[in-house]
Amino acid sequence: MSVLAVSNLAKRYHRGGKPFAAVDDVSFEIGPAETLALAGPSGSGKSTIARLVLRLIEPDAGRIDFEDSDFLALSGAALRARRARIQMVFQDPLAAFNPRATVARVLDDPLRIHGIASRAERPRRIAALLERVGLDAGLAAHAIHEISGGQRQRVAIARAIATRPSLIVLDEAVSALDVSVRGQILELLLDLQRRERIAYLFISHDLGVIRAVAHRVIILDAGRIAESGDARAVVTNPQSAIGKALVAATPKLIRNRP
Template identity: 50%
Template sequence: MTNLLEAKGLSKAFPARDGKGVVNAVNDVSLTLAEGETLGIVGESGCGKSTLARMLLRLIEPSAGEVFFRGQNLLGLNRAEMRQRRRDIQIVFQDPYASLDPRMKIADIIAEPLDIHAIGSRAERVERVKDLLSLVGLDPSAGARYPHEFSGGQRQRIGIARAIALEPTLLVLDEPVSALDVSIQSQILNLLDDLKSRLNLSYIFISHDLSVVEHVSDRVAVMYLGRIVEQGPADVILTQPRHPYTQALISAVPEIEPERRKARTVLQGDLPSPENIPPGCAFHPRCPIAADICKVQLPAFRSGGRSGVRCHLVEDPSIL
């Protein structure tokens, strides 16, 4: 498959609040996304997933690294060129309440991208908005109402309609169902799956919920404190995890069937602050199998077979 998107060595450091240090939100992240593929990015809150998503769209400028979309370096584009490219890359935000302007009618919210890019006549835009509302499972009459008149699930459908208005190739989905009731989550996931096949979309799906990522992803990248620690096909990562952090995440996923339940790996302590990342492997203070080398040396990302992992002990099990 042809790579639609490629990120090389992306990093982002923000100034610390006290002005004396930096917050290393994302560190040396490289990934690829093929045409028609869904890449799931998973990790605990605060691991840098959303910052990475915004860098891929240049909503945040990276401190280092490159982003290529269909072979074109997005970081080399000027403002006007990037504005045109954004027709191909859109985002669906986590909070369906905060992402919609409460003062605008739904039809105006969905039509705004069409207005900005001067697509079609006014009458054509009105019809396009009606078609988009129908496409995401809402009645076209919803366009005359305001966001506060809709439930969270309906608002997320509106956010999706706005995101696909320009007929993009890639959608970045930043925790699109985490703010919704479980009963509504499956409806939105099914909608996204249907739109992917109907509109030939590619997805980057960001979540802290491995069970959701398993449902939608072709490949999975696991992040911890700003770095990808394991990456590969979803069926490999979720059934044969190699990194201790991935193993702990998977062990926490509830299983309905008793025979499929695994022994729970409980991590000790909380996620460290990105202002004070531990030396060596950042996971070593919480790792149940950490060795001395893990405390002083950052492991390289090693690829083997269909997946890759950043762990000393996977590279050389004899260290144990």
């Protein structure tokens, strides 16, 4: 059984009047509690794949099966209900949230919109979500712009897990964090995956991070899959030219870390 199965996905854009494939014949599957990483140089199509999977944009060709049903065929209430099961965390939570909104408000929204908890229950649920991501319940009253980048990314993760998703798409979710905070957030993601069996589509340009958290990796080059396989094996011994170039650009210390 797979959580997500993507087949022959394609998305074209225009550049200088000419069409080009941002995503070209991409297929992959992610199983329950599995982390699949997408790596590749800037412009290789990673975020476009994320947006397609989230149905923020529609593909020109291909198929997306989510929880064993045809995701692209869903619309209206059925799409809204299924969409709650796929969540996202982006690089910059300041851009994703209203910076003046309180943490409580940001976490209240999914609980209310998806009818997960009654108004009376929600403050308790919000406190439990904060605790789940290692934050003090007292943070609920603070505005998003008042808290640190690491705290904000924990709030983004709390919001993502509020609807009990089976898949979270993380697009450079730890890239803007400094090294020590990054490590703590990665630990949190691993812990959540172990406990709640969440699958991750984990986009990162950092092969050291991918080696640390991903089970498998796909390396993209100009919208196409250049190679894929076990994350450690690919990072240790890449086969494709683009994989070799990416690994060569990664510090040796990270590459060979046990």
